[in-house]
Amino acid sequence: xxxxxxxxxxxxxxxxxxxxxxxxxxxxxxxxxxxxxxxxxxxxxxxxxxxxxxxxxxxxxxxxxxxxxxxxxxxxxxxxxxxxxxxxxxxxxxx
Amino acid sequence: xxxxxxxxxxxxxxxxxxxxxxxxxxxxxxxxxxxxxxxxxxxxxxxxxxxxxxxxxxxxxxxxxxxxxxxxxxxxxxxxxxxxxxxxxxxxxxx
Numbered sequence: 001x002x003x004x005x006x007x008x009x010x011x012x013x014x015x016x017x018x019x020x021x022x023x024x025x026x027x028x029x030x031x032x033x034x035x036x037x038x039x040x041x042x043x044x045x046x047x048x049x050x051x052x053x054x055x056x057x058x059x060x061x062x063x064x065x066x067x068x069x070x071x072x073x074x075x076x077x078x079x080x081x082x083x084x085x086x087x088x089x090x091x092x093x094x095x
Numbered sequence: 096x097x098x099x100x101x102x103x104x105x106x107x108x109x110x111x112x113x114x115x116x117x118x119x120x121x122x123x124x125x126x127x128x129x130x131x132x133x134x135x136x137x138x139x140x141x142x143x144x145x146x147x148x149x150x151x152x153x154x155x156x157x158x159x160x161x162x163x164x165x166x167x168x169x170x171x172x173x174x175x176x177x178x179x180x181x182x183x184x185x186x187x188x189x190x
Contacts, residue, residue: 011135014143029144029167038162040106040146048109048141049124054134067133072124 004056008087011053011064015073015080016046046078052087060084099151103182106148106159110168110175111141141173147182155179 017023023044030043049072053060064082073080112118118139125138144167148155159177168175 016143016145026144030146033162033166036166038158038166040148040162042145042147044145046143046145048111048143049121050111050137050139050141051125051135052137054136063133067128067135071128071131071133 004058006055009053009060009084010087011051011082011084013049013068013072013080013082015078017044018077018079021077099153101150104148104155104179105182106146106177106179108144108163108167108175108177109141110173112139113172113174116172
């Protein structure tokens with residue numbers, strides 16, 4: 001009955017502070033690097049959230065967008081983007 | 096005298112816990128999603144560190160690898176990978 005196969009997908013969600021928001025953690029990393037003689041600027045620390053989703057591709061995409069926008073990020077302060085790919089067969093077999 | 100031009104590069108460093116290391120933060124996110132009716136598994140929370148580096152490409156690549164491996168990640172518990180691309184001209188002009 002299902003038009004699309006149910007598969008396991010590997011998703012990556014990238015959450016970064018909006019450019020206008022100060023990032024004290026990034027400033028701290030920048031200073032730590034400078035103390036070690038490593039010059040870098042504009043250091044920003046964000047999150048990379050990896051997760052697995054099962055279902056039909058279209059449904060999984062919808063659920064991932066909902067999670068990324070409504071749960072995993074704060075739309076007031078953060079930008080979010082995501083990638084979705086089929087999980088390697090090994091991950092399915094090992095589940 | 097310089098064989099390569101000095102440019103501003105935008106780097107992204109992805110730091111993730113090694114698969115064998117427990118991730119309580121990821122487990123918490125997974126449970127929070129489940130409470131909201133969103134099914135996901137294998138949730139892992141890592142870091143995305145963005146930074147800018149100036150110099151010749153080869154030199155910048157060497158410095159980035161050094162920072163990523165020796166400063167920004169813990170090789171005992173974390174995996175790290177990185178991407179490097181030329182920063183948009185706007186970022187250079189705005190520096």
